[in-house]
Amino acid sequence: MTATTVTDHRHAAHRAPRGQRRGGTSVREPWAGTGHLLRLALRRDRVRVLIWFVAIVGTVAATVPALEVAYPDEAARQARAALLTNPSAVIMTGPAFGLEDYTLGAMVANELSLSLFVAVAVMSILLTVRHTRSEEESGRTELLRALPVGHYAPATAALVHVAAVNAAIGAGTALALLGSGLAAASSLAMGLATAVTGLVFGAVASVTTQVTAHARAATGMAMVVLAAAFLARGVGDVIDAQGSWLSWLSPLAWAQQTRLFVDLRWWPLVLSLALTLVLLAVSVRLARHRDLGAGLRPERGGRAAASRGLLSGPGPVGLALRLLRGTIIGWAIGLVLMGITFGSLANSLEDMLAEVPDLGAWIGIGSGDLIDAFAAAMLSYLVFGVGAFAVGAVLRLKTEEEAGRGEAVLATGASRFGWVASWFGVVMVAAVVMLVLSGVGLGLGVQAATGSADATARLVGAALAYLPAVLVMAGLALALFGLAPAFAGLAWVLVAWVVFVGWVGALLNLPDVLVGLSPVDRTPTVPVEAADAGPLLVLTAIGAVLTVAGLLGVRRRDIRSN
Template identity: 60%
Template sequence: MSTGAPWTATGRLLRLNLRLDRVRLLVWVLALAGTVYGTVGALRETFPDGQARQARAALLENPAAIMMTGPAFGADDYTLGAMTVNELSLSVLVAAAVMSILLAGRHVRAEEESGRLEVLRALPVGRFAPPAAALGAVAVADAAVGAGVTAALAAAGLGGADAVAWGAATALTGLVFGAVAAVTAQLSGHARTATGLALAVLGAAFLARGIGDVLEPSGSWLSWLSPIAWAQQTRMYVDLRWWPLTLSAAAAAALLGAAVVLAGRRDLGAGLWPGRPGPAAAGRGLLSVPGTARRLLRGTFLGWAAGLVLFGLAFGTLADSLEDSAADIPTLEDWLVVDMDALTESFAAATLSYLVLGVSAFAVSAVLRLRTEEDEGRAALLLTAGVPRPRWLLGWLGVVVVQVPVLLVACGASLGAGVAATTGEARWTGELTLAALAYLPAVLALAGLVAALVGLAPRTAAAVGWAVVAWIVFVAWFGQLLELPDWARRLSPVELTPLLPSEEWAAAPLAGLAAAALVLTGAAVAGAGRRDLLG
């Protein structure tokens, strides 16, 4: 390799990264564009006139609503465009940021940690080419997502300069956090630590924006410390202004430059922060399969728990506000399964079912981690030490079986606490905690399905597992509105669970889901014992 050509082979590596990400990128673009398009249609159907939209705008005065959506620009004349931005922009921006962080972590640090980058560097590849190609792939992904958002808005009837601004804001926000991940990848020598640091920065930006907007409805000084606020302050469909996006562009450029500079100041495979030596002897908990699984899943579990509790508390406090404005939303029953005579119960039950979607996603990711341990070679080390495959699989799944009900209890208790705080009725905390546990068979059945895929068809486990999660989310969000047939909705295990506490208890579907979970776990054990470790 020529030492005078540090950027040699950047273009080829960029094409390689895009080829490796082509399926992931397509899924992200279609998912976000489809969500935007579907949400516009859903809002148009649910809030068909100005009176209904103004009733919805009144809910945005709640601090919890501001925290979870953003500043309610245009609430005095709540048009469909203003409603779509206020209801959806935060979710789209955070999703683009998460995508960028994961992609940057994968290409900047994970490839290096696995040793594959060292093989590439043995070829005529410049020193700065790998990080530049990785960041280029993230930029292309963000541009594609931004274009998808703009196209979806145009197709839904909300095109124009505001749609272009939303797409640009999405792309630039994603790029900022992708650049953050590129910087954290230079600090730590481990991909998970680097990604975790970048996600922590995203969480801090989310909180700064939320608290700042609560302090001042149009955004306080604290809001302006967050890249998320820069995108929302463009005020699409209300009073469009482009200049806040220059802050995003400048921050992304500065962080990308810093990442390239830092990459040149460390050794390949190392981080700028020296790793701490571990203890001389492992704790007793790490000497068992469940102890190892607990340790490896700890960060993911705590992250999901914190997020679900935050969302539960925030949405719970909206229960009283919704009851006051429900009479002005004539199509509410087309959007949610609600009983207008018991609106609080219906709202709490529907919201709980949405929180369970997060628990389902955690369960899928926790089980799929089994396959990751195989791919990275750590499972082989355990098995060669004399751990039987059934014990390895069942020990890991046992930890998931314990963590899932803990998350469900956290969802129910936090949602109940929010509803109790706004209604003054303490009974909600206990009732919703028990209602959340009714979803345990459904989540365990989903975890059993993914475990069976890991055991029988490991190469398709991730794709099929996440496809099932996507279908469950789609049914939960749009099944009622689109009037999906019963057989299609019942493909979601969450839909088979009674909407407690607004519906009657039904033991039969829960028993069926529990039996399915046991059968699928048995198939997982049988399959794992009959295939090659990396089969």
């Protein structure tokens, strides 16, 4: 906890109203000080929120005119609409409405809305946990509660803050669409859908923060819910292009089922608002049954003596593996399940090609290569998850350092270089395992759907071709941590760009220079293309330089602590 942060919290607390006096005893109102804490949250997040706003609203504002230029007439838009029957496109975009008359508005709703909704959901989860569980875990909430601040004030201020940010982004989205000349009613509905989807997952995070005593675990649980919602919507929309019963289990689907710019209906958004209220009520109920700083799930006591595995390996390898174990297992299971799900959709490709004979020409491949092209596209999507894991796991070093636990490790005699190098080594080994498991899961799904006997072996090899790209993303995170720890979070910008290029880069016809900034795009799309050693060696060299820079930076700078 930095001195500036403590001072800000103390000032906010001392400005809070003291409540009424009864018999010489101060009686606090339950929400006393909420307004002051809300202003404090806005002050602390002013840069963070601005970045989110510019990234999300700016993407919307830039995408609509880009789509208009890329698909200027009805024939071009109808050719694009035919591609949306591809199961991979359905999973990554959503239900396809208005394909028979594919207007610019329908294209925006079908192909941009899901990315928008997922982005605000992630933002809301992170902001909610940051201002609730993270504050409790650091002890700042206890500091505030020792002063004249009401029992519900910190959580209420956090939730109002998240709601205000979502409202601002929703309004900005609506204005960006209106400014592009799209229909007013659907533009407003898309802005509202964006805001309420963010509220739903902010409420999900408010529940998970009651379950566990740790911010990272609360974030992970909320992200699992988001991943489940994404998967349910994706599989449900593949079952029925207009949305099956499975789709309706996902809050992401509710926002898309407003049928923006095609057949607008507002009532699905009522489901999102109702679920938000229910989750907030559950959160309040759960909060009454736990102590401040604790979670409903009791923490297990540690062993009296460290296990052999915790002490094994060069440097604190055992400690890094122990701390990252839950994250590694969670990501690995998720990637395998998603790989199997994606691969199982391959059996519908032949029928789709028969129904749309020109599809192969539009994609640029022959019918014999369609399965491989589909598998390569799905594999690149799974790599997004591996890259996100690697960056998040490397940045966990910053959390360990700021919490003072890094100093405790160094006090045992471990060197700075050994501590960070061991941690990074564990992350990269885990990334290799996840790439292999992604290939295994996708291969098993394709093999079960098509009967291809060698699908699993080929896709495992194809997955490993993305290891240099993952090394670049992880290496950037390590370089920022070692050289400029205050800006280490900027490593997520590269992850966001990789996902953006993978999802809508081709759709927007982005310049090759910008697309090439994505290390995943620089990787040959095995098994469709040959594994050219040139790009892989360049990416490996870049990743190695970033890694060495980060390790040298840690050796030369001071270790931070609270």
